[in-house]
Amino acid sequence: MGDETVAHFLxxxxxxxxxxxxxxxxxxxxLDCHGTGSAAAFACVAENIDxxxxxxxxxxxxxxSxxxxxxxxxxxGTELELIGKLRSIEGRKIWVDMTLSAGDILCATGEIFSVHHIPHHPFFL
Ligand SMILES: CCCCCCCCCC(=O)SCCNC(=O)CCNC(=O)[C@H](O)C(C)(C)COP(=O)(O)OP(=O)(O)OC[C@H]1O[C@@H](n2cnc3c(N)ncnc32)[C@H](O)[C@@H]1OP(=O)(O)O
Known part of the structure; x- marks a missing residue:
């Protein structure tokens, strides 16, 4: 994964x-799914989780957001490629910049702000 995350979809x-x-x-x-997954992966890297x-x-x-x-x-009909790049991590707050491309065509860009490690959050009970 290095400093970026990559996913492919058809x-x-x-x-x-x-x-x-x-x-x-x-x-x-x-982009939402790739963004939250990337944020979790970048958080793991920052915390030395293998x-x-x-x-x-x-x-x-x-x-x-x-x-x-x-x-x-x-x-x-073209395989899509999503790329996530870490912008920054500040404690629980993680920002990731993303692109979604179809072949050589840049179709969309995304910015996600996500939050992790939420004790007692209803999603994780
Ligand atoms: C296959 C398995 C996949 C598993 C991944 C699943 C994830 C998939 C992606 C999703 O679909 S998630 C569902 C859609 N998202 C939500 O429903 C989130 C709803 N919002 C919340 O639950 C809470 O608002 C949130 C967890 C985001 C934050 O609440 P907290 O009580 O944990 O924290 P707090 O409100 O204190 O905010 C933490 C910090 O973030 C900041 N913040 C929160 N929301 C913000 C926002 N929208 N914009 C900017 N900053 C924001 C907030 O100001 C604060 O900054 P400081 O620490 O500097 O004070």
């Missing part, structure tokens, strides 16, 4: 919105 046609392109809400969902030999990642993050900019239609 979506089915049921996620089509405008002809030939992926529904924007799904683009946002992919991700290679850990069955269950002991860090969970939730989205506090998510911003998406749609740059170009996301082509249906």
């Amino acid at each position: 979506l089915g046609e049921k996620f089509t919105a405008l002809s030939g392109s992926v529904y924007g809400g799904l683009v946002a969902s992919l 991700l290679e030999n850990t069955e269950i990642i002991p860090v969970r993050c939730v989205t506090a 998510l911003k998406i900019d749609f740059k170009a239609p996301t082509t249906m």
Whole structure:
């Protein structure tokens, strides 16, 4: 993983919105999921948690804020690549910058602010 996280997705046609392109809400969902997962992974690196030999990642993050900019239609039928880069960590607060591309086309950028290690948060009871 190094200083960035990468994920690949090939979506089915049921996620089509405008002809030939992926529904924007799904683009946002992919960036949300990749962002929280990346934030958890970056938190593990910061805390020297060995991700290679850990069955269950002991860090969970939730989205506090998510911003998406749609740059170009996301082509249906092309494998999508998501890349996350750590912007900063301040205690429980983690900011990750993301891109979503279809082949050579940059389709969307995202910024996520997520929060981790939440004792007694209802999500984790
Ligand atoms: C397959 C397994 C996958 C597992 C991953 C699942 C995650 C998938 C992603 C999601 O879908 S998460 C669901 C959508 N997100 C939510 O429902 C979150 C709802 N919001 C909350 O639960 C709380 O507001 C939150 C946990 C984000 C923060 O509440 P806390 O009580 O823990 O902390 P607090 O309110 O004290 O905020 C902590 C810090 O963050 C700051 N902060 C919180 N929300 C902010 C915001 N929106 N913008 C900017 N700053 C914010 C806040 O000011 C503060 O800064 P300081 O520490 O400097 O004082």
